[in-house]
Amino acid sequence: MAKYLERDKKYLWHPFTQMKDWMGAPQVVIAEGRGEILTDVAGKKYIDGVSSLWCNVHGHRNKKIDAAVKRQIDAIAHSTMLGLTHVKAIELAERLIGIAPRGLTRVFYSDSGAESTEIALKMAFQYWQHRGGEHVKKTRFVALTNAYHGDTIGAVSVGGIDLFHSIFRPLLFSAYFAPAPYCYRCPLGKDRATCKRECLKELEELLEAHAAEIAAMIIEPLVQGAGGMIMAPRGYLAEVRRLCTKYNVLMIADEVAMGFGRTGRMFACEHEGVAPDFLCLAKGITGGYLPLAATLATEEVFDRFLGAPGDHKTFFHGHTYTGNPLACAAALAGLDVFEEEKVLENLQPKIARLSGHLERFRGLDNVGDARQCGMVGAIELVADRESGERFPEEKQVGVGVCLEARRRGLLIRPLGDTIVIFPPLCISNENLDKMMNIIYDSVCEVCGD
Numbered sequence: 001m002a003k004y005l006e007r008d009k010k011y012l013w014h015p016f017t018q019m020k021d022w023m024g025a026p027q028v029v030i031a032e033g034r035g036e037i038l039t040d041v042a043g044k045k046y047i048d049g050v051s052s053l054w055c056n057v058h059g060h061r062n063k064k065i066d067a068a069v070k071r072q073i074d075a076i077a078h079s080t081m082l083g084l085t086h087v088k089a090i091e092l093a094e095r096l097i098g099i100a101p102r103g104l105t106r107v108f109y110s111d112s113g114a115e116s117t118e119i120a121l122k123m124a125f126q127y128w129q130h131r132g133g134e135h136v137k138k139t140r141f142v143a144l145t146n147a148y149h150g151d152t153i154g155a156v157s158v159g160g161i162d163l164f165h166s167i168f169r170p171l172l173f174s175a176y177f178a179p180a181p182y183c184y185r186c187p188l189g190k191d192r193a194t195c196k197r198e199c200l201k202e203l204e205e206l207l208e209a210h211a212a213e214i215a216a217m218i219i220e221p222l223v224q225g226a227g228g229m230i231m232a233p234r235g236y237l238a239e240v241r242r243l244c245t246k247y248n249v250l251m252i253a254d255e256v257a258m259g260f261g262r263t264g265r266m267f268a269c270e271h272e273g274v275a276p277d278f279l280c281l282a283k284g285i286t287g288g289y290l291p292l293a294a295t296l297a298t299e300e301v302f303d304r305f306l307g308a309p310g311d312h313k314t315f316f317h318g319h320t321y322t323g324n325p326l327a328c329a330a331a332l333a334g335l336d337v338f339e340e341e342k343v344l345e346n347l348q349p350k351i352a353r354l355s356g357h358l359e360r361f362r363g364l365d366n367v368g369d370a371r372q373c374g375m376v377g378a379i380e381l382v383a384d385r386e387s388g389e390r391f392p393e394e395k396q397v398g399v400g401v402c403l404e405a406r407r408r409g410l411l412i413r414p415l416g417d418t419i420v421i422f423p424p425l426c427i428s429n430e431n432l433d434k435m436m437n438i439i440y441d442s443v444c445e446v447c448g449d
């Protein structure tokens, strides 16, 4: 381990990581993985409770995905999508359209979640420019507080997490923000018992006042991930769709984190019968194997980009590795696994099992809220359960719990003091139980519950 870490600490700069802390602490070097288990270079095994940052779906070294990628290596590793196409990109686009919410008919590939949202924002903007007339004034965006859509400048502009985003404000375009449906810590100070969905009222007022200048609203359906696994009440998403239609604003559904089964359905939008104008996909699209993203759009949007060269209606955006064949082959195999192994049907008892575990946490003194959506769980730790008062930041309670869990053989990452439960969908009941017991014991150990 030491021979790797010495070089890691000498040469690497890790994402979303305070490198001073990183360099001063012991770290884990992963050597291999199988199913939901990761093994470090010293041979210690861990449950991958974070799905390798919310992307692993069917487990590591999945036989079908491994074989598909190997087969594709023997055909071709990369070929461009600019002015050329290839077999796997075509096959995957057809499959994605086949499972996407109704009305989405076109697939634009890229390589990461941030790119998929950046592309949707640019497409929405350009769409209204092509519509012409009064519509050219529709140049602005609506997002939610606590939103996270990636780290490129456009995606950060519609990001609502001050800790990550505020330093960059001078670089960003300004967006409108409506209050997040964060019921545990309602930004409007309401509580669940007396809530009259005032947050939606604020959204509607914003849309009504500014519809003439708003191109699109971007939203993470059902769960705002990086904002703290904030889960919207039932009906919220459908209402957002209704308001977007009413005020002639395009709807961008960012399912980068929740797509591909995480919520218990293939896409989160399905829970409320919502058909967005754009659907952003990444992470789980390849089962967590290779970088690939897709922005799905409607034919109405696509048609507005058609024209003669002199019309300048082309969408001038693309990346070198866009639609990479190895990644597309992994994605196709991942979709086969969903179908052949009835992953979503088999997931339902596991979702119920996770609910049972979360119930136990609700009795702990330092658990303010324990929430769940499908195979995502979030345990919000607080200093005082009655008032919801947070722990002081310097106590780093969430980090402490995750370090304790690591010692006990589980890899998870907190969001502040919210402990995130996000295992691969393939996790066995035995390892799900083990994971939840480790988290329980770690919370008790660190919080003294």
Ligand SMILES: Cc1ncc(COP(=O)(O)O)c(C=O)c1O
Binding pocket: 054, 112, 113, 114, 115, 117, 148, 149, 150, 151, 220, 225, 226, 254, 255, 256, 257, 258, 282, 283
């Ligand atoms: C909802 C959402 N959108 C976009 C992204 C950005 O994806 P990527 O890290 O692949 O750029 C993330 C990443 O966590 C996400 O959760």
